[in-house]
Amino acid sequence: xxxxxxxxxxxxxxxxxSVPGAEAAGPGEEAAGAxxxxxxxxxxxxLARVKALVKADPDVSLASQEAVFVLARATELFVxxxxxxxxxxxxxxxxxxxxxxxxxxxxxxxxxxxxxEGTLD
Amino acid sequence: xxxxPEDLNLPNAVITRIIKEALPDGVNISKExxxxxxxxxxVFVLYATSCAxxxxxxxxxxxxxxxxxxxxxxxxxxxxxxxxxKESLEAYRxxxxxxxxxxxxxxxKADSEEQDKSREEENDDDDERMEEEEQNDEEEVDN
Numbered sequence: 001x002x003x004x005x006x007x008x009x010x011x012x013x014x015x016x017x018s019v020p021g022a023e024a025a026g027p028g029e030e031a032a033g034a035x036x037x038x039x040x041x042x043x044x045x046x047l048a049r050v051k052a053l054v055k056a057d058p059d060v061s062l063a064s065q066e067a068v069f070v071l072a073r074a075t076e077l078f079v080x081x082x083x084x085x086x087x088x089x090x091x092x093x094x095x096x097x098x099x100x101x102x103x104x105x106x107x108x109x110x111x112x113x114x115x116x117e118g119t120l121d
Numbered sequence: 122x123x124x125x126p127e128d129l130n131l132p133n134a135v136i137t138r139i140i141k142e143a144l145p146d147g148v149n150i151s152k153e154x155x156x157x158x159x160x161x162x163x164v165f166v167l168y169a170t171s172c173a174x175x176x177x178x179x180x181x182x183x184x185x186x187x188x189x190x191x192x193x194x195x196x197x198x199x200x201x202x203x204x205x206x207k208e209s210l211e212a213y214r215x216x217x218x219x220x221x222x223x224x225x226x227x228x229x230k231a232d233s234e235e236q237d238k239s240r241e242e243e244n245d246d247d248d249e250r251m252e253e254e255e256q257n258d259e260e261e262v263d264n
Binding site: 042043044045046049050052053054056057059060061062063064065066070071073074075077078079080081083084086087090097098099100102103107111112115116120 | 189
């Protein structure tokens with residue numbers, strides 16, 4: 001029962017290259033692939049990229065592999081959360097396309113997203 | 122490889138997939154919104170790392186560990202993430218343990234049945250071994 005949205009603009013998505021076991025920190029999209037659904041899934045975000053962000057903090061000297069994994073999963077949950085919260089505003093505007101302003105509204109309205117203010121421009 | 126934090130982003134394909142699965146069927150996302158969410162995700166990692174690091178320092182540890190990250194989530198008012206994260210961590214630990222034991226077995230067998238096994242599983246083995254050597258329990262984050 002998939003609804004066909006007329007005039008929908010498909011988001012151009014590069015074909016993910018799946019390299020088994022590769023931890024290359026190079027450029028390019030690393031698709032971690034679709035794993036089992038639910039909270040116990042393994043990370044979709046490539047740990048190498050998350051690790052690169054962790055390393056960017058000059059105060060951090062070492063991070064365990066587990067810490068990087070939990071950060072990756074937390075980030076995925078964060079993305080789900082903010083997308084859903086922003087969507088509420090799209091619904092209010094009777095739109096089926098999530099827009100930047102929906103995100104801005106969510107950030108302004110929701111306390112947990114206060115840390116994002118001023119960072120997305 | 123000096124990269125500014127603002128330059129580090131997460132793969133668009135994965136971010137997009139996560140967003141799409143969180144939203145109902147038929148809902149789309151503009152390029153600007155997706156890009157903003159991706160940037161927000163990077164900021165989230167940086168902020169969470171900094172928070173987690175405070176907990177590590179409080180514990181007089183130099184290594185950020187999983188529980189520091191969980192504490193950071195609570196600090197950042199994302200308590201609802203803690204339970205699912207703990208479940209994921211359990212699954213991850215089981216998987217890592219499985220990998221190690223599988224490798225121990227492979228190593229034992231490799232001694233006696235060198236050629237057949239190692240040729241067949243060459244790819245997996247080598248990649249896994251590289252991964253293991255690169256990432257032990259404590260990982261060196263060079264600064």
